[in-house]
Amino acid sequence: MTWIAHDFRSDTVTKPSEGMRRAMAEAEVGDDVYGDDPTVNRLQETLAAMLGREAGLFLPSGTQSNLAALMSHCGRGDEYIAGMAAHCYVNEAGGAAVLGSIQPQPIPNEPDGTLSLEAVAAAIKPDDIHFARTRLLALENTIGGKVLPLDYIEKAEALARQHGLGMHLDGARLFNAVVAGGVSAQQIASHFDTISVCLSKGLGAPLGSVLVGQRDLIERARRIRKMLGGGMRQAGIVAAAGLYALENNIDRLAEDHENAKRLGEGLSQYPQLKVEPVQTNMVFVTVVEGDPQRFDDQLRENGIGVHSRYGHQRWVTHLDVGKKDIDAALQVVDGLLTHWPDA
Ligand SMILES: *Cc1c(COP(=O)(O)O)cnc(C)c1O
Numbered sequence: 001m002t003w004i005a006h007d008f009r010s011d012t013v014t015k016p017s018e019g020m021r022r023a024m025a026e027a028e029v030g031d032d033v034y035g036d037d038p039t040v041n042r043l044q045e046t047l048a049a050m051l052g053r054e055a056g057l058f059l060p061s062g063t064q065s066n067l068a069a070l071m072s073h074c075g076r077g078d079e080y081i082a083g084m085a086a087h088c089y090v091n092e093a094g095g096a097a098v099l100g101s102i103q104p105q106p107i108p109n110e111p112d113g114t115l116s117l118e119a120v121a122a123a124i125k126p127d128d129i130h131f132a133r134t135r136l137l138a139l140e141n142t143i144g145g146k147v148l149p150l151d152y153i154e155k156a157e158a159l160a161r162q163h164g165l166g167m168h169l170d171g172a173r174l175f176n177a178v179v180a181g182g183v184s185a186q187q188i189a190s191h192f193d194t195i196s197v198c199l200s201k202g203l204g205a206p207l208g209s210v211l212v213g214q215r216d217l218i219e220r221a222r223r224i225r226k227m228l229g230g231g232m233r234q235a236g237i238v239a240a241a242g243l244y245a246l247e248n249n250i251d252r253l254a255e256d257h258e259n260a261k262r263l264g265e266g267l268s269q270y271p272q273l274k275v276e277p278v279q280t281n282m283v284f285v286t287v288v289e290g291d292p293q294r295f296d297d298q299l300r301e302n303g304i305g306v307h308s309r310y311g312h313q314r315w316v317t318h319l320d321v322g323k324k325d326i327d328a329a330l331q332v333v334d335g336l337l338t339h340w341p342d343a
Contacts, residue, residue, distance in 0.1 A: 005303030006325040008263075011173075011202040011256070011281060011318035013305075020204065020244045027240035031233050032058070033226070039236030043243050047210045050246070051195055052186035055218040057211045057225065058239055062087070062172050064230050065196040065209040067095045068221040070136065072194065073166040076101035079132035080168075081123055083109040086140050088170050099228070103132045113143035114152050117159050124163045134163070140170040141188065145260075145282030147181040150188065157191040167191060172198040172209070176280040179253045193217055202253050202281055203245035204319045208238050249319065256281040259317040259326055266330040267315075270337045283315040290341025302332040 007013045016024065030036030044056035059065040066088040074080055080096065082089040084106040088096065096102040105123050107115045125131035137160040141148040160167050169192040171177070178185045189195050194213035199205035211221055225231060232238075257280050264278040267285055276284040287295050292311035299306060307314040317326075 003303065004300070004305035006321060006329050007305040008315040008317070008321060008325075008329065009305045009307045011316045012200055014204045014319045016206050016241055017204065017319070019248065020241050023240045023244040024237050027236045029234040029236035032235045033231045033233060037234060037236040037239070039243065040232075040239040043239040043246075044210060046243060046246060047197060048212050050185055051189035051197075051212045053189060053195070053212045054215040055213065057218050057221050058232075058235060058242070059209050059211060059225055059230050060207060060232065062170070062196060062198040062200075062209040063092045063095065064225065064228055065198075065211045066092060066138075066168075066170055067099065068224045068228065068230070069168050069194040069196055069211055069213075069217075070096045070102055070138070071100040071224045072217045072220040073136040073168060074100065074102045077103075077132055078135040079103045079105050079125070080136040080138050081105045081107060081115075081120055081134065081165075082138040083107060083113075083115050083140065083143065085109040085113075085144060086138060086170065087172065088138055088140070088168075105132075105134065109143065113140075113146040113148060115139070115156070117155060120156070121159060121163075124165070134165060136166045136168055138168040138170065139192075140172070141177045142173045142180075142280050145176075145278070145280045145284065147177045147279055150181070150183050153188065153191050166193045168193065169195040171195045173201055173280070175250050176202055176253055176257070179250070180257055180280045194221075199242040199245050202256055202318055203242075203249045205241040205245045206238065208242050210242070252319075253281065255322075256317040256319075259321070259323065260315075262323070263315060263317065263326045263329070266326070267333065270333065270340075272337055272340050281317045283317075285313040285315065287311050287313065295336065295340070298336050299329075299332065302336075304329050304332055 027039045048056040199208045264283045268275040272289040274286040296308045
């Protein structure tokens, strides 16, 4: 693989900064399985307070955090409703079904990332021995780089509560939604029983997620985390990176959003590319002329990394790609597309 000089594949590729590494080196630690790690405890309490909730739980990944949440809400033979594009349905190796015996009920996502509430209502099963018990509505924000409108979340919650469902938010990029949407994290979080936040995406920590919510569900999730092999010992070393990220890297997400807009505008100059409107730190591009695989390969040969599948590219901005990287990428694209696809 050629070296990627400008890496737009994901906001997970960031490396811990010097300040973050210093915070990690200096972290006070203890055995977190005994509840003894002061830095882990501080991270959990800090994020819970930021979201206006009772308790938090530090987990090694967002996948495990979502699974622990789903298993806290749902038992064997229960069902959760989620979008067909939701990470907890499509990108977690079927963990809820395999490890939780929980059946997903997927609903197509609308172009704005929401789930039609008519479709959700129609998917909620009545109490009947033929059906799995519908227990939970799981939403994601941001989803595909898009921010869920707050009034939509309010209506979704009202529908869920009317039917006795729990509410889970996969907020892997919750703070991108906060920064872009002009609403507070507490306003969004107030509509959910559990909220999972990734520290390892745009916030720039090397790994980790925090599941936040009401205390009984979080305590259940703590037992499930142990069952899933996620009980960690001196995890304060990593939790310190998360605390550093919460203190230093939230407001600056606005820069990533500006950079993504600039990148999107640059790419939309080319008739060979169809660029979706940019809301946060992701630019979705469809290559509409020529061989998309060849375009990806040529970008890579020129040191530009993008995430690509079936002609659909995703370019993500983050801490480690700035204006210079965008200029460099646009220059390479210009060189490739001026005579594309004939050259
Ligand atoms: C990345 C991501 C996750 C999972 O996080 P990992 O730490 O990679 O397991 C969950 N949900 C969404 C929306 C994500 O983007």
